[in-house]
Amino acid sequence: MIKIIGIGLWDERSMTIKAQEEAADCDIIYAEFYTSKMFGSTLKKLEKKIGKEIQELSREEVESGKEILKKAKKQKVGLLVGGDAMTATTHAQLILDAAKAGVESKIIHGVSIFSAAAGLSGLQSYKFGKTVSIPFEDLESPYNVIEENQSIGAHTLCLLDIRDGKFMTVNEAIRKLLKIEKAREENVFMKDSLAVGIARAGSPKPVVKAGTAEELLKKNFGEPLHVLIIPGKLHFAEEGALELLKK
Incomplete structure (x- = not known):
């Protein structure tokens, strides 16, 4: 079995009781931290919480899946992933x-970051459209979404992208989108466009700031992980929530 x-x-401490129990029940436990990273913890702390040794896998090892599935044919194998289990x-x-x-x-x-981002920003979760990843490469697909x-x-x-120990910031993401806007001039994301930056969701002291793109460029969001929200049409309750985040 694979879990x-x-x-x-x-x-x-972000683990649910069920997650802890299911992990402790495994014969072999792997973990991957390339899709998301637990900045408030370490492998040793996770091992202590679960009571078992954890082997960290590379991106290639997870994407191949050969070793994981080979072991899972005869044993209970757990793969620990940041956030929710199936978002990647x-x-x-x-x-x-x-x-x-x-x-x-x-x-x-x-x-999951999907529920946390909506909750922290005060935006209604059912009003979110497609999620997009902003990579370090210069691609226009995020702008299109x-x-x-x-x-x-x-x-x-x-x-925001995670690559070789680098973590994209809200500021970098905004600069990338403004660069695309400058080239395409379609009025999708401009300096006066409203945006919300979130850092370290799930931590004791997350940072959440709303403002124009130009205003957020001047803000320091601190350590990773960061996400960026581009609001669409706002309900009056959402407008009130964002006003509080502008202060």
């Missing part, structure tokens, strides 16, 4: 590969 276990957003495409593919290999699978959900969401009045949650 994909979501362990939340910040530290070992890689984890969904692992479940599909397990089914093809005749390996039973189980999903244990965890606290924001434009598509705006056409139906939906908010856009932008997940």
Whole structure:
């Protein structure tokens, strides 16, 4: 059996009781931190919480899945992932590969950035459109998704790239979007566009700031992880929530 276990957003205390119990029941426990990183914890703290040794896997090892599925044919294997269990495409593919290999699978959900971002910003979760990742490479796909969401009045949650120990900041993401706007001139994301920056969601002291893109560029959001929200059409209650975040 293979279990994909979501362990939340910040530290070992972010794990649900069910996640802890399911992990402790495994014969082998792996973890991956390339889709999300637990900045408030360490591997040793997670091991102490669960009571078992944890082996960290590389991106290639998870995406291949060969070793994981080989072990899962005879033993209970757990894969710990930051946030919720199935938000990354890689984890969904692992479940599909397990089914093809005749390996039973189980999903244990965890606290997700999708719900946390909506809650911290005061924006209504059902009014979010497609989520987009903003990579370090100069790609225009994030701009296209924001434009598509705006056409139906939906908010856009932008997940910021993690690459080789580098973590994109809200400021970098805004600069990238403004660069695309300058080239395309489609009035999708301008200096006076409203945005919300969030840092360290799930931690004891998350940072949440709303303002124009130009205003947020001047803000210091501190340590990672960061996400950026581009609001769509606002309900009056959402407007009130964002006003509080502008102070």
